[in-house]
Amino acid sequence: MQVRFLPGIPACVFMRILHFGDIHFWRLQLDRDFYYPKRILGTANLALRRRHRFPPRLAWDVMAGIAAEEADLVLFSGDMTTMSLEGEFRDAARAFVPLYEKWGERLVVIAGNHDRYSPRSVRLQYFEKHFPRAALPEGRRVFSRQAGEHVSVVGFDASRPFMVRSNGLLDENLERELNSELEAAGGCGRKVLLMGHFPYSYPGGSPGKWHHRLLREEVLARVIARHQPVAYLHGHKHVRWCLRDTRTPRTLCLNCGPAGMSSSSPDSHAGWLTFNLSEDGSLTGLEKVSMAPGGDLLREALRIPPALPG
Ligand SMILES: [Fe+2]
Numbered sequence: 265m266q267v268r269f270l271p272g273i274p275a276c277v278f279m280r281i282l283h284f285g286d287i288h289f290w291r292l293q294l295d296r297d298f299y300y301p302k303r304i305l306g307t308a309n310l311a312l313r314r315r316h317r318f319p320p321r322l323a324w325d326v327m328a329g330i331a332a333e334e335a336d337l338v339l340f341s342g343d344m345t346t347m348s349l350e351g352e353f354r355d356a357a358r359a360f361v362p363l364y365e366k367w368g369e370r371l372v373v374i375a376g377n378h379d380r381y382s383p384r385s386v387r388l389q390y391f392e393k394h395f396p397r398a399a400l401p402e403g404r405r406v407f408s409r410q411a412g413e414h415v416s417v418v419g420f421d422a423s424r425p426f427m428v429r430s431n432g433l434l435d436e437n438l439e440r441e442l443n444s445e446l447e448a449a450g451g452c453g454r455k456v457l458l459m460g461h462f463p464y465s466y467p468g469g470s471p472g473k474w475h476h477r478l479l480r481e482e483v484l485a486r487v488i489a490r491h492q493p494v495a496y497l498h499g500h501k502h503v504r505w506c507l508r509d510t511r512t513p514r515t516l517c518l519n520c521g522p523a524g525m526s527s528s529s530p531d532s533h534a535g536w537l538t539f540n541l542s543e544d545g546s547l548t549g550l551e552k553v554s555m556a557p558g559g560d561l562l563r564e565a566l567r568i569p570p571a572l573p574g
């Protein structure tokens with residue numbers, strides 16, 4: 265188990281948390297593994313479509329907007345790049361500098377599937393090289409951070425390269441590691457926030473697309489039902505939402521939506537989530553924030569569904 269204590273969390277009755285992800289810095293470049301099937305498809309998609317949906321100016325404006333926010337804890341749930349090119353990681357690392365300067369260890373970062381795009385980019389450890397504070401010890405995929413006296417953040421990395429698809433995988437090793445980390449993190453009555461990249465539950469109970477979902481997502485639902493973290497924070501599907509799943513009635517599922525995408529829908533347009541977490545684990549004041557053209561921030565309260573019986 266890897267536990268680090270986060271300095272500078274005030275001894276207050278609640279902490280304010282900012283959650284963002286899917287900023288997707290991109291570069292239209294070839295790497296030496298240009299022949300990898302997903303790279304061919306990804307490069308064509310980026311050239312034709314995706315670069316218009318993720319304007320670089322917007323990503324930088326959003327990072328500046330986040331850096332100006334007040335929060336005790338900032339959580340990033342993955343997809344800082346588009347194709348795990350080293351230039352993309354370099355851009356992302358530069359954009360994260362003001363956030364690390366402001367929050368230091370209180371900024372917690374995990375990788376998404378776009379940050380584990382090809383076997384070569386994983387082997388060369390671009391993510392770990394450019395985000396050393398987010399690197400895990402060899403062979404580990406789960407970590408804990410203790411935030412103040414009453415809260416633990418548990419993060420896990422289910423992202424790995426697939427030849428053409430955008431899945432994640434919660435394999436048996438990861439399941440074991442996650443169970444033991446959650447067991448320890450929730451000791452002494454501590455409240456746990458769990459952060460991964462992929463959803464296991466979708467609005468309306470509809471299943472995720474076969475080529476885009478977390479493989480063995482039902483196992484994640486079982487792990488969460490067993491340990492009952494206050495909330496499961498994720499991104500991946502580029503829509504902001506808050507829901508409860510009947511399989512995990514005590515845990516709120518929060519999708520922060522994309523930080524870097526331009527959309528006519530406010531829930532898919534560049535933004536993030538903020539909320540308060542009290543010592544007793546009450547999650548209140550949930551707001552979705554999006555960046556209007558011109559840089560103004562639109563804040564809207566998001567209804568929190570009550571805990572379900574079970
Ligand atoms: Fe994404």
Ligand SMILES: [Fe+2]
Pocket residue numbers: 343376377378461499500501
């Ligand atoms: Fe993703």
